Amino acid sequence: LQSTGLPVCVGIASSKTLAKLANHLAKQNPALESVCNFNRMSLTAIDAALRDIDVSHVWGIGRHLSQHMHEAGIHTAYDLKVSNAAAMRQKFNVIMEKTVRELNGTACLELEQIRGPKQQILSTRSFGHPVRDLQSLEEAVTLYTTRAAEKLRQQKLYAGSIYVYIRTSPFRDPGQQYDNSLRLPLHVATNNTLHLVQAALVALRKIYRPGYDYAKAGVSLGELVTAGAQQQDMFHAATGREKSERLMHVLDSINQKMGRATVKLASEGLQVRQDWRMKQERKSPGYTTRWEDLLKVD
Structure with missing residues (x-):
């Protein structure tokens, strides 16, 4: 990681929520040298650190929920820690109760040792220019379906349904706005690009309406499944x-x-x-992933 120049910070604590806050401190405080270990700090020192962290930085809170926190008089991570867990559950939800207990050092959220299988694979882009004709939309949907199918095969999964959506810009006049979507079940779960594109174009043609500038x-x-869980069809030859x-x-090999x-x-x-392709003239170079983008020093 030192050779790539990627910054790495480590936070250690007795609960997942505290560990994330420790990681936040490791990023913000250069004196910690990118590592913050709450397990080696006194309770007084931890509380002092939590008093300096806005409640919006607590994992699972965010800006929107923090506004309700501020209205309730909870402004910092420490304020949330000393709040009544049962009352927070009644006012918000059970997740908030677990967050309060986690801030007090009780582990309530399990660590994921093995990442579970994906539930869906999404491929979507905004257009570089508004699109009105069906052919351009078909080209875009074909590309997005192709990319999603590639990811599907990389993960050795099969899709049992496909969902397609199109929409205009939400900032246009209300009379010029349109959005629609359609989900189609597949007869047999597949990761074949040809079959997936065929279904995607059927869905697109059903929801397309002329006269709109699609953005x-x-x-x-x-409905992703592995090969072993793939439901076969007696009329579909092996x-x-x-x-x-x-x-x-x-x-894929080619x-x-x-x-x-x-x-x-x-x-x-x-x-x-x-013209419908996303504008990428200002895209940052891939210094660590593309040979072509390596810096050249004369």
Whole structure:
């Protein structure tokens, strides 16, 4: 990490909420040298530190909820710590009660040793220019579905449904606004780009309305399952599934070796420049992930 220049801070405590606040202090206080260990600090020192932390920095609070906290006279992390846990549950919810107990050193939130499987995969972008025609929307939705399908295969998952949405800018005149979405169940869970794009375009054509300037579109793959949990169809030949798997493997191999979108669906568009694509002229260089973006020193 030192060679990449990425800053890293560590917070240690007896509960998850306190550990996150310790991490916050490690970032803010250079004297701690990026490590804050509440377990080695006295209770008085911890309370003093919590008095200097706004309640909005407590994990799970945020700016919106902190406004209600301020109205209740709770301004700092220490104020929340010394509040009545049962009363906070009655006023807010059980999560708030657990937060108060966590601030007092009682671990109520389990650490996730193994990340659970994803529930959905989302691919969405705002357009570089407003889009009115169906063809441009089809190109965008094809691209987003392709990206989502790639992620699906990387995680060795299969999608049982696909959700497509389009919308205009929320800042336009109310009479010129339109948004709609549609979720389609898939007959058989799949990670085949061709099948997913076909379903996505069916959904898009059902919700598209001409005459509007669309500003954003998105695709979400849901009902994700592993290969072992994939519900098969007695009318869907096993040889067809094997052929699909081989085809997607070849597609991914070519694009990984030769560059993204070397092989793509025609419905994604063949134009070199597509005005609907997101503007990225001011995108920060990928100094640590792209050879082309490495700084050159003469």
